[in-house]
Amino acid sequence: MKIERVEIITRSLSGRCPNCGGFGMFKNWFRLNKRCTDCDMQLEKEESGFYFGTTSIGYVLAIIIVIIPICILAVLDKIGMWTGVTIGIVGSILLCVLLYPLLLSWVIMSYFVVCPQELPENTTDAKD
């Protein structure tokens, strides 16, 4: 295979296309292009629920990074209950919004780390 798993991971962690390493994946902050503008790899797979995966990763991160520390602080009486609730709600939403592009590329990464042979660069070997 031309592109190894390590390369897929390093590219995706920095928000780049796992196939070509370019920045052509994003249409805007919340949307992927249907295809990468650099290498034309298909990014939007209707049947596989990329976006559902994105929001699930967001929830898990929000719970680990925001909700759990706030619960601990509230239990320890470091912050008031309503302060904690407010920070928890605002913090979780902010976290998901700010990290959304990364979450999108991480969902794509998790897919191609499992099936690296489905990258176009890894399937066109035979032709050249």
Ligand SMILES: [Zn+2]
């Ligand atoms: Zn690409």
